[in-house]
Amino acid sequence: MSAPLRKPAPRAPGTETAVTTPGDREIRTERVFDAPRERVWRAYTDPGLVAQWWGRGNPVDVERLEVERGGHWRFVEHGPDGTTYGFEGRFREVTPPERLVQTFEWDGMPGYVAVDTTTFEDLGDGRTRIVVTALFHTREERDGMLESGMETGLNDSYEALDRLLAGQA
């Protein structure tokens, strides 16, 4: 009935998020950020900075963020209609500023646990490549995540992270 009023804004070259499924139980995402690795690492591990991008514009309570092996994390995102979305997990490995391995669980599906391995690669030109590999217990859980609107949510989060990183002089 109605023509689109405007097209989505084109992304800056190199900032597309590449989502692939290297195995039956995995999702791999890759994204380049225009900021040095140490700054990107801080955006992932400083509670005050995480709160500024993780919720894609929604307020986030960073209830726990114990960035050490065995430490727990828990974030609660507040949606525009008052709904809250809780996420939590535990760190398996913390190797600054290169690598985080942590579990990931959404309150809405408690006990369904993915293991996220995040690597921060210094591209040598002031940019950083982030690769996340998520491993699920079953293929069905992996497919459920893919069908949940994950890619849109991830792109929204990464764009909020772009804005945060651009603003940190």
Place this chain on the structure above:
Amino acid sequence: MSAPLRKPAPRAPGTETAVTTPGDREIRTERVFDAPRERVWRAYTDPGLVAQWWGRGNPVDVERLEVERGGHWRFVEHGPDGTTYGFEGRFREVTPPERLVQTFEWDGMPGYVAVDTTTFEDLGDGRTRIVVTALFHTREERDGMLESGMETGLNDSYEALDRLLAGQA
């Protein structure tokens, strides 16, 4: 150099724990208890009762045991030399008195999460069969659990549970 002073006591018929590996990432254990299902269910879900058998004679602090979907559990076992062993997880499914699905993680290997499905089968003669299927993210994690002395520990726990169930008139 020395002959064993005594042989292990023979187990009562039907109370051996059967441990099998139905898949690359699974461990299945099966054990019959000489008590009605409701009583066995309580021994698994009442904090005061759990503390009496889970530690195989070692004291156990049941720090959390929220037996409901999404609830957390955390037990800390105190070994004889003062060492503590923490375990925790979250309930995916609670269907009294038939079925519990929960995650399982040991503090010593944080972020390595198995999903334990426990079924309580009423054998109709006052006995209850418990079957636990543990699903791991990788075969290596599964094999690590098998090599950890799990079977001995499990038998010790189940024998402590036998004693608890026999004492509850």
